[in-house]
Amino acid sequence: MLVKTRTILLKTLKYAENSVIARFYTEEFGLESFIINNIRSKKAAINAAHLQPLSLAETDLYQRANANLQRIKELRCQPVLHSLYTDIAKTSAVLFMQEVLNKVIIEKEKNEALFSFLYHHICWADAVPKLPAAYPVYWLVQLSRHLGFFPDIDSWEPDTLFLPAQGIFTHETGHPLYFDTTNAKYLYDLCLAKPETIDSIGISASYRRQLLDALLHYYRLHIDGFGEVKAHKVLAEVLA
Template identity: 35%
Template sequence: MLSKNNSIVLSKLKYREYDLIVKCYTEQRGVVSYLLKGVLKSKKGLSKTVYYQALSQLQIEESYKPNQTLHYIKEVKFNYIYKSLHTNIYKSSIVLFLAEILSNVLKEEEKNEGLFEFISVALQYLDNEDQFTNFHLLFLLKLTRYLGFQPENLENEYGYFNLESGIFEATNNGIYSVSGVNLTLLKRLLGINFDTLKTLKITAMQRQEFLNMLLYYFELHLDSFKKPKSLQVLNDVFH
């Protein structure tokens, strides 16, 4: 059955000698993997790989069969053409990092239009923004809402945040309790959107420590979560 599906590229993997497997997060069916046969065999086919860069936003005409693991793409075009996401070294490091995170945490083969729209709109914001050094922090924090472990914000005047339970607390409960600068940043980020993110001024070290805390928070709440291999590159670029 042929149908059209808006998609965001999560990853691509060489398969056999000339094929690619491309994993996408789609608007209509969640995570879908496509087999691109022979795409690496000719110059014409190779030129099509430009569509499948990390987090590209595509409209795909697909041949989808519910009982298959791999599906096929009949036609593809850009749904949104990035101006800077793949050419700006700072933005591209964020893109590779977030693509690895999303590929890791998005597993469901069912639609979630709210999550798809969040990712799509956030990436378009990043593409057009000049001040973006803290973008990935807010993106990950907002992503927790869709993954089911958004920090509880009702009692955020408390002096501690418990990474294990995901709630703010009045007392220190050991190794999972966050306080100090990380707590201040957490409260601040919970209260802003992308359009006001540029008002957040922090040092490279504070950014790195807060990111490490966020990744640990993901580890505690997602059994299969692994720290991204691209984390070191991201830290090096923004150090």
């Protein structure tokens, strides 16, 4: 069955001499993998330029029930992304986001809200003149809303700690794992912020690094097999 859907490229793997297996997050079907042949041919309808990290496309695909690998008839990069692949800070953020998404999106399941969130944020990051230094931290916080462990903002009060295992803010001390009061307040502010208001929170480089490490640990607590994110060390330096 030929179907049209919007797609987000999550990953490519070399397959044989001149082919790749491309992993897309699709609006209609969730996670799908496709085999794309003759990727390096000058006459190829789909080439490496179409397969940039987190690239967005309008895709005509052949959907076969219970098939592990699908095939694409046509892929049109729309909208065309520009600065994500020419601005070093944005490129570092994209590679970080891509690595995280490949760890958290593991099931073939349609999720319109998650797709819309990712699509909107990729477009916004490409369009904005300069990516806010705290954007990757903000993005992790907002992504957790779609993964089922968004912090309980109703429990926040001034001078509370944040307990990542429970996902709540509290005045209780003695817990082995917690965000201190400063990081907890920044977390609360990030929960309420919009992309264009991130800079107004005023998170210093030191606290951005702390929050990035703490949030990745938060993800490891709530997602089995999440593991280490290699791209975050480079990201922390670029967005310092």
